[in-house]
Amino acid sequence: MHLGTRGSKAKALLDFLRENEFQTLYIAGDLIDIWSLRRGIYWPQSHNDVVQKILRKARKGTRIIYIPGNHDEFLAGHLGAYGAITIQKHAIHCTADGRRILVMHGHELDTVVQNIKWLALLGDLGYQLLLALNPLVNAIRRFLGFGYWSLSQAAKRRVKDAVSFIGAYEHGIARYAERFNVQGVLCGHIHTPAIRPLGAITYYNCGDWVENCSAMVEHADGRMELLTNLQLPTPTKSTFLPSQSLNRSPSIVTV
Numbered sequence: 330m331h332l333g334t335r336g337s338k339a340k341a342l343l344d345f346l347r348e349n350e351f352q353t354l355y356i357a358g359d360l361i362d363i364w365s366l367r368r369g370i371y372w373p374q375s376h377n378d379v380v381q382k383i384l385r386k387a388r389k390g391t392r393i394i395y396i397p398g399n400h401d402e403f404l405a406g407h408l409g410a411y412g413a414i415t416i417q418k419h420a421i422h423c424t425a426d427g428r429r430i431l432v433m434h435g436h437e438l439d440t441v442v443q444n445i446k447w448l449a450l451l452g453d454l455g456y457q458l459l460l461a462l463n464p465l466v467n468a469i470r471r472f473l474g475f476g477y478w479s480l481s482q483a484a485k486r487r488v489k490d491a492v493s494f495i496g497a498y499e500h501g502i503a504r505y506a507e508r509f510n511v512q513g514v515l516c517g518h519i520h521t522p523a524i525r526p527l528g529a530i531t532y533y534n535c536g537d538w539v540e541n542c543s544a545m546v547e548h549a550d551g552r553m554e555l556l557t558n559l560q561l562p563t564p565t566k567s568t569f570l571p572s573q574s575l576n577r578s579p580s581i582v583t584v
């Protein structure tokens with residue numbers, strides 16, 4: 330959600346929460362962007378309304394599970410139960426069809442992703458330099474008795490790796506989830522909604538309410554569905570009937 334930033338589509342989320350009832354609402358982190366609020370307070374009424382709406386849902390019987398992310402990590406210091414709201418590091422959700430799904434924010438994989446981002450940056454800045462250095466590197470290699478090796482080609486391979494960092498992230502998350510003995514893992518964090526089978530584990534990313542206005546819902550039969558572009562009504566585009574299809578949903582996950 331990143332409430333507290335100008336990019337946050339609070340009104341769209343508010344509408345979504347208003348129009349749909351859930352048994353369980355998972356908030357998969359970064360609901361409030363404390364990093365941004367530290368730089369300057371931006372807190373319009375609509376952002377307040379989202380928080381109020383979630384609290385009201387809790388009072389009316391929705392179970393709320395809040396999993397702090399990296400932008401609201403101060404909440405990780407307040408784990409515990411507060412009425413119908415639980416703040417926990419991660420959750421294991423059992424679907425109606427008996428699968429176990431690990432619900433987490435996803436910044437746990439940041440060290441891996443950061444490294445990949447750095448490689449991308451290095452690749453970008455250093456490519457021309459590497460081209461220039463290539464003859465020197467190979468002169469040294471020749472001197473030491475090694476064969477020809479293209480530094481720039483190696484760098485290019487690295488950049489290609491970096492471009493597919495989302496893929497690397499998704500695989501990283503799936504690997505991370507293996508230790509929890511689950512059939513699926515659901516996260517947010519990278520703002521890229523997806524449902525993707527990765528070996529024995531299905532990767533779910535519920536996306537965000539900044540660019541995608543997306544949420545992951547579980548239907549009464551355990552089927553998971555990714556809803557995207559849940560902006561305010563645009564009748565021409567809308568093929569999704571929220572109140573009909575979601576009223577039966579036992580749970581929902583959002584960012």
Ligand SMILES: [Mn+2]
Nearest residue numbers: 359398399518
């Ligand atoms: Mn995050």
